[in-house]
Amino acid sequence: MTEFRPTRFEILPTVIKNLLIINGLVFLAQNTVGVQFFDLNKWFALHTWQSSWFKPWQLITHMFMHGDFGHLLFNMLALWMFGAILENLWGMKRFLIFYFACGLGAALAHMLFLYNDLQPIAKALYEFPIEAQQQLIDNPLFKLNEPTFGASGAVFGCLAAFGYLFPNTLIYVYFLVPIKAKYFVILYAGIELWMAVQNSAGDDVAHIAHLGGAVVGFLLVYIWNKTNKAKFY
Secondary structure: OOEOOOOOOOOOOHHHHHHHHHHHHHHHHHOOHHHHOOOHHHHHOEOOOOOOOOOOOHHHHHHHOOOOHHHHHHHHHHHHHHHHHHHHHHOHHHHHHHHHHHHHHHHHHHHHHHHHHHHHHHHHHOOOOHHHHHHHHOOOOOHHHOOEOOOHHHHHHHHHHHHHHOOOOEEEEOOOEEEEHHHHHHHHHHHHHHHHHHOOOOOOOOHHHHHHHHHHHHHHHHHHOOOOHHHHO
16 A cells, blocks of 8 residues: 655646646735736636626636635645646646646536526526616626636546545545545545535535536546556556
8 A cells, every 4th residue: 555645845747836836926916916906806717607707718717816825725735745646647748638627627517506506696687777787797796796716626636536546545634644545535525515515605615616626537537547547556
């Protein structure tokens, strides 16, 4: 049985390094330029299809934005822990394809969920007078304009792939508690599913996006690894 214990940033392959840098720079921009001069959330965070703020490029750009430093730190640490191993295993090109495929899968799953969840609000909007519609359409507090951002969907894809390829590798939760990767992934996915079903008021975490990224990651690695599974153990 192999073991995986997170240590210092000793292994930093090219794609992972650049993703860390870009995410850090974008977060800096969000908290400087994005506060003073330009609403980055409006243009680059992900918005539901029913919002007038939705733009196609947001399916990609939202993956480089984060809500706060804790959000950024958690995602980047997880990306390094699991993504670096995958990039070293696959190489830059395949890992980059994998990463963005998981991010897109997560975004689409989240968008489908939002479309269904927000459809009553979208229908009600057009029952208002034109003047009221115009005020709501460009109001950042309007429910349809709530932004979604973060690399979590792509990171969950990396986690799912790691759990599939290295099921018996030990992950040290909080650097102390050892748990096999396959159980860690199943447990984490179960928690996300339960939280998504609960859909508690005030819970602004995109649980469906996390699950979408994990499913895409699992399917991709399963297809790629279908004929040579043994080489990864």
